[in-house]
Amino acid sequence: RIENFFGYRLDLTAEFSNSLNRLYITRSNCDMNITVIALENGKVELRSCVHSLIFAMHTDGNLISKSQTKIFRMIVSKDCVKFVNDFIRYIAALYFYTRKIYINLSSVKCIHNLASDYGVTAIRDYCDKLFYKLLPQDQSFKHQLELYNYAEAVEDSFLKEICLKYFAWNCEAFSKSVVWYEMAGEELDALLQRSDIVIENEFRLFQAVEQWVIENERAEMVDLLMSKIRFHMMSPEQLVSIPYNSNLYEVFQGIFTTRLLEAFEFHSVPVQKLKYYRNISEASYHPRIYTSPDWSTLLHIPTPAPGFNHSYTHQPFYGALVPYREQLDTGYNPYHPSPSSFFHTARHMSQLYISNTLSWSAHYHTNAQGCRNSNVICPYDTYPVATLSTAPSRQDNSIAYQNQILIVCEDRYISFVQDMKNSSAVLPLLNTTALFLFACSSGVTSLRFVVRPYYIQ
Template sequence: MQKHGAMLSALWILLLHVSPLGSMKLTLFKSPRASPEDGDIRLAGAKTHSQGRVEVYLHGEWGTVCHNGWDLPDAQVVCRQLHFTGAVSAVAGGTFGEGSGEIWLDQTKCVGTENSLSNCSYNGWGISDCTHKQDAGVICVAGTSENYVDHSLELSEDLGQLFDSEEGCDFLIHGQTYTGLKRYDGEMVNTTVCAHRMILSRFPGFNASTDVDEISINLTQTCRPHLPSLIRYVYTRRLEVTTTTAECFHQLASHFGMRRLMEDAGRLFTKLLPQDPSFLTQVSFYEYSVEAGDRVLQENCLQYMAWNFQKLSTSKAWSSVSAELLQALLSRSDLVVPGETFVLAALEDWVSQVNRTTSVEQQALLAHVRFPMIPAKELFEVRFTSALYSAHQTLYQEKLLKGFEAHSLPFGTLKNSSTFQRNDQDYLPRIYTGPPWSVTFNQSGETVQRQINNQYNHRGSYRGSYYNTPMPRTIQTQSTPVHISALFADKMVNWQLNLFKKRSDCSNRGVRCDSLPAARMRMSTSNFQYQGSIRYSNRLLLSCQGRYIFHIMDFKDTFAYVPTGENVTYPCTDEEHIYHFVVRPEYI
């Protein structure tokens, strides 16, 4: 093994200077690459090469950086990556003009010592609500060090071959699995990987810098086969992650202290969530996130299931949803459902399928149903149709009374009651897509004719698709009651709805669109008399051909600018989006 010491030392020195998206630089002579690589940056929009708008390359496309949080340490990293000797200043958006394409980075926070902008902290690739008016720029010191060569891609390949050959390896990693149903039951199965101590020593979790020559780790049967791929990543910084391997790689990265891989794998979870219509993967990811204590992953899973609660409640995974997970979902105001009646029906259906729930658990779940948001007529029918009413009659009577009070008393009177709680979510709407609160447009701007039966039954008559067959009828106005409360049943407010796909759509309406596509939702009722007591937190929902909701945004100054590509919350490969305009009245 000693004969390879010099070679490994040299490789280790090189490895320390390579990042997953960065490149190794040697000051010899200039040899530019034929094409840019992911993570490369450039400056644009200025007359001199040492300043300009910062643009980042990813997935074959140049995009920009939002100036939120943009400061001198960020500029220092940019200038260093471009081989300038230093940074003069970080420049706010608009100075060097507006870019185009994706906005790849937002809320960038660099220490200032990083070798690549992609090594800094940021929201995640393409996660931004900025426009190109906010494109960040830099001014670098004009002097540069331009003589360099870049063979970093060859280094990754060479290190991968070194791992595969096991030549000179001096450290053993044993992945152990027991074949029994319980831990330590059955026969132990072992997968052994031979690696190089010096390469592993960068990650303390391997304990490769000590005098030991081997370590053992207990793995599940599903994760053990992926141990070699994880170790190979340490050499190459490349790893393919799928729905079946994401959880394992995240767990292994956490165990060995691979923070960067753990964070990237966590972000990949978000991209993988829509791939399983059975929701078994989403539920599994959530359970793992709770066990691992990963709050970011936990929220991503909860948000996706909340936005697609209607699909979840009719999926294969519905009966496997735990009481804890269901309670977390029912506590959210971003639950997308046809109406609150549907929430109660879905809960009853879940209880009927999951026989192991206790009475205490059922009451805890029922407490999250927002009875004041159930329409008065359907609220009246609950005691006759609900399958859980007889088992929890006292709780139902309390909740029904609260609901009827909300339909018969002004909110000001309710607030003055001694029993009123300031942060009571029962008076907050969720995102209701049933009539009359929602209008849906397809990609062509045609409205979708919704044919949903409002009649309540214990199985939930709202169940089904988000939309039916589009009708060739363009509707640009919608009338809704001022509020869900029966007090406003005959008091209507009118809305003007527009979906702008082309610049001409905007100009024909006499409006200016900052970007396209754009949606507008404007109250057209004049002299609205409830401004002091009711506000509207309207939402635009983007559905991937009706299969799942992949992005939700609010309207700012009546406009919502539809993101594209990596800027959406969850990926949607189809271009035929469905747009849901949702009215959400709230008491002030």
């Protein structure tokens, strides 16, 4: 007969991790020597002793575990030497011994590099995921540029694209920083090729590039860099000011003249004729993401009041449940209209359409009730949803729109850019720490709706 008695378990697994950590610190009975050598001068920077049995337990293919000898040499670049002791202690001790590691923005480059060089794939893959979270932490852009330079040096296209995307989406702040002038010419050229640069207008980008050329004394880069500036997207007033105000125009007049003439052509020739002589599918005929009031509006997202709850009380209005009066001021009250903004733009970037304006309405609907209270059609199955629509008007079959929403975090940086499809875009809850491309731990503060017209080929 089986007795149904209760038993008790002695569980010391938590102490096991601490015991292994102490084993590393004391080096008791260690049998494998690790020597760290600086790449630049061959100088021995550090010696450490570990336990080969602990390393042998790991099957991720790292070079230390696969070593057949009791002596292992690590070649490390000099700028990462200061992290080597942490790498051995935290990678060897805390990862191999206790499988824990702490990584921040200052150490992620070196730890990623060491993990890549020595085949610690779990840590390398973890660093790849961390880049999105860590990049927004540095408002100076210094660490972001260091990571970009590192990505180029080790030919890491994944990290390079992450950094370029962050520079592009936050180009307004980046172009005003000291680090802007530390970019290499080839790096700036790569950035200027992108259409997802978020900037006030193209003229502002032109001024930033011009100042980069002057500060770095890189006259030989003028033709290459100016070929990436979209002069067509500048207004005639901005274009005509360049010969009088540009510090580069007098010296490089030949480079500017052709581009200015083509831009004025864009503003004066109807698209029906223009497309017979020009390839209007080229990037120069398409806008970037311009945040000026001429092409965008900023919609602030209200934050629920502290202690907000969803208590309801009966009111005589059709017997419905209505929130208490003091709750009506909270931004996410389902019985209020959704946050909205109304603005006007020209139909197209060309001066031919300057007097042909469109009226736009931007909404952020957190639920169906708020949507209906906004007196708009609400066919959506999923909420929250952002919408950007224009009043019905005579359609121009030669113009289309690639409108986008910028998710702004802390009123400081853009954490995500969302395409609008059929005038709407489904978004995560913005008053939470939703996982956007670039981390936004404190919550989204606003949405910027951007109108982007272009000619159809």
